[in-house]
Amino acid sequence: MIPSLLPTYNRAPLQFVRGEGTWLIEQDGRRFLDMGAGIAVNSLGHANPVLVAALTEQAQNLWHTSNLYQIPQQQDLADHLVADTFADTVFFTNSGTEACELAVKMARKYWFDKGQPQRNEIIAFEGSFHGRSAAGIAAAGSEKMTKGFGPLLPGFIQVPWMDHDALASHVTENTAAIIIEPIQGEGGIRVLPDHLLKNLRTLCDQTDTLLILDEVQCGMGRTGHLFAHEWAGIAPDIMMVAKGIGGGFPLGAVLATENAASAMIAGTHGSTYGGNPLACAVGNAVLKTIANKDFLDEVKRKSGLMRQSLEGLVAAHPDIFEEVRGSGLMLGLKCTAPNMDVINAGYDNQIITVPAADNVIRLLPPLTISDAEIAEAITRLEKAASQISATP
Ligand SMILES: *Cc1c(COP(=O)(O)O)cnc(C)c1O
Numbered sequence: 001m002i003p004s005l006l007p008t009y010n011r012a013p014l015q016f017v018r019g020e021g022t023w024l025i026e027q028d029g030r031r032f033l034d035m036g037a038g039i040a041v042n043s044l045g046h047a048n049p050v051l052v053a054a055l056t057e058q059a060q061n062l063w064h065t066s067n068l069y070q071i072p073q074q075q076d077l078a079d080h081l082v083a084d085t086f087a088d089t090v091f092f093t094n095s096g097t098e099a100c101e102l103a104v105k106m107a108r109k110y111w112f113d114k115g116q117p118q119r120n121e122i123i124a125f126e127g128s129f130h131g132r133s134a135a136g137i138a139a140a141g142s143e144k145m146t147k148g149f150g151p152l153l154p155g156f157i158q159v160p161w162m163d164h165d166a167l168a169s170h171v172t173e174n175t176a177a178i179i180i181e182p183i184q185g186e187g188g189i190r191v192l193p194d195h196l197l198k199n200l201r202t203l204c205d206q207t208d209t210l211l212i213l214d215e216v217q218c219g220m221g222r223t224g225h226l227f228a229h230e231w232a233g234i235a236p237d238i239m240m241v242a243k244g245i246g247g248g249f250p251l252g253a254v255l256a257t258e259n260a261a262s263a264m265i266a267g268t269h270g271s272t273y274g275g276n277p278l279a280c281a282v283g284n285a286v287l288k289t290i291a292n293k294d295f296l297d298e299v300k301r302k303s304g305l306m307r308q309s310l311e312g313l314v315a316a317h318p319d320i321f322e323e324v325r326g327s328g329l330m331l332g333l334k335c336t337a338p339n340m341d342v343i344n345a346g347y348d349n350q351i352i353t354v355p356a357a358d359n360v361i362r363l364l365p366p367l368t369i370s371d372a373e374i375a376e377a378i379t380r381l382e383k384a385a386s387q388i389s390a391t392p
Contacts, residue, residue: 012347019046022366022373024352032347035363035377036354040185040217040330043244044289045366051247051285058281065277067270073280077287084226084291086235087255091264092275096216096242097131099252100179103212103238104135106256106264107177108155110210113263121174122212123167126158127187127357130179130214130240139179161190164199171203177210177238178203182228185217188358189325189332194232201234210237210260216252220244221290221367223328224300231327244367247286251279290367299367302374303328306363309378317385325360329367332360333381337388345384351377 016032018025022045024032037043044051058073065071078090093099104122111119124130124139131137137145138153146152155176159167161184171178182197184190192200204211213236218228222244225231229239237260242252252274273279289295307324310331314321320342325332335342339359346353346361354362365377 021045022369033351033377035365036352037364037366039354040364041243042248043220043367044247045368051282054281054285058278062277073277074275077280077283080287088258089256089261091254093252094250094273095252097133097136099240099242099254100130100136101133102254103240107210109263111176118174119176120155122156123170123178124158125161125180127161127184129186168203171207175209177212179212181214183218186356188356188360191327197232198234212238214240216240216242218330221299222330224296226291245283249279249282251283299328306374320385320388331363335359341388345387349380349383351380
């Protein structure tokens, strides 16, 4: 008999009832160190008092109106994002998937309005993840995500990750845009080196191709810059944001240059909930905290500390771990042992990590994690590794 919850998830037998900063408290009272943060969502930790205050204050005044009317919280958040990034304009969504939908629509409408409707093809990358909508799975293209869901949305191709020559040969007179995660998250914390992101920008400039960056997972301070592409000193034309920007409240956004967004006039796109007062009140509080030099410098410093400790862990347990990957507080451990064994041993030792492709476990803690909590995470991962080694 089918369960009352559609069984599309493989859920761990854990039931958290409360959160405090970097900690999740299970129903039976056990405290877990949360190095997953709801997959890079709880960017400022659980029950952060600043976010709780922003949410409750807004909740007491007004939850929802409609995008038929002006929404001052949304205007504020857009103004701040524009001030802090490459973007000239912002559209708010509830999720990363919806950001993907708009990014694709925006790129296609751009070329349609330029009188080149044949330029509708979007180049994506093997191992990528852009969400579970029809456009999102067509972009990722993997059998795992697309099998059985055909006919797929046409106009997407996938090229090998990090193969710049293959990429250049696929850009044709039909290419509208290239979509890429500066750091693949689900794909296994695979960082695109800065020089390849720069090359990609140059290729897009030379061929008039729109560059769409999916910073849903790697953005919002995760790498120690507000957005990951800042490390390469380049800017996209269109960028998808979600996860960390809401700190746990559903919120996403598409940021774009004036040029890239030029075809999106009134009536071309919309959302009932996107950018509602509750989400934007929280988003404003999150952005104000993260888009701050001292805060981002701390993320960089803690990243160095964590990386160094993880290198030590890998060296001490070559039977379990192979290498450390990632940037900032978006780190991955490529495992020698099956990654789910490591994650389950982590649960036994009350630490939460998140699986990814390529036999990787992801460490995506709240950006507010303390030095002592980083040390505690290493201790617990050490115990988990020793436990697996000791099991015949
Ligand atoms: C999570 C994620 C998405 C999808 O976001 P949802 O909010 O789950 O729809 C898209 N792209 C990337 C890179 C992601 O990590």
